[in-house]
Amino acid sequence: QVHVVESGGGLVQAGGSLRLSCAASGSTVSINAIGWYRQPPGKQRELVAIISSGGSRNYADSVKGRFTISRDNAKNTVYLQMNSLKPEDTAVYYCVARSILLDYWGQGTQVTVSS
DSSP: OEEEEEEOOEEEETTOOEEEEEEEEESGGGOOEEEEEEEOTTSOOEEEEEEETTOOEEEOTTTTTTEEEEEEGGGTEEEEEEOSOOGGGOEEEEEEEEOSSOEEEOOOEEEEEEO
16 A cells, blocks of 8 residues: 655746645555656646656656756655746646555645746
């Protein structure tokens, strides 16, 4: 079992920055990737960024050049640095720890970008 906890959301003005953190605990040896998804109001959940255990990264086109995903293996923590935030980035952001068989989701953290 893997437990995932997000933190770092909040309210920020357009053009500002936030850093989200995702701490994984439990049977983390089974995890091969950790990523961030988001769900804007009234829309489906979408991938934002993901980083593999080997360090490879993938980003949604809408956040490339603005968001950076990184990991601290010693702390089993993944970060999402979000710069140049736009109102359309407003969403609940979810962290997911991905193993071969299962996805482990956090409870989500709200990010609101005001214009």
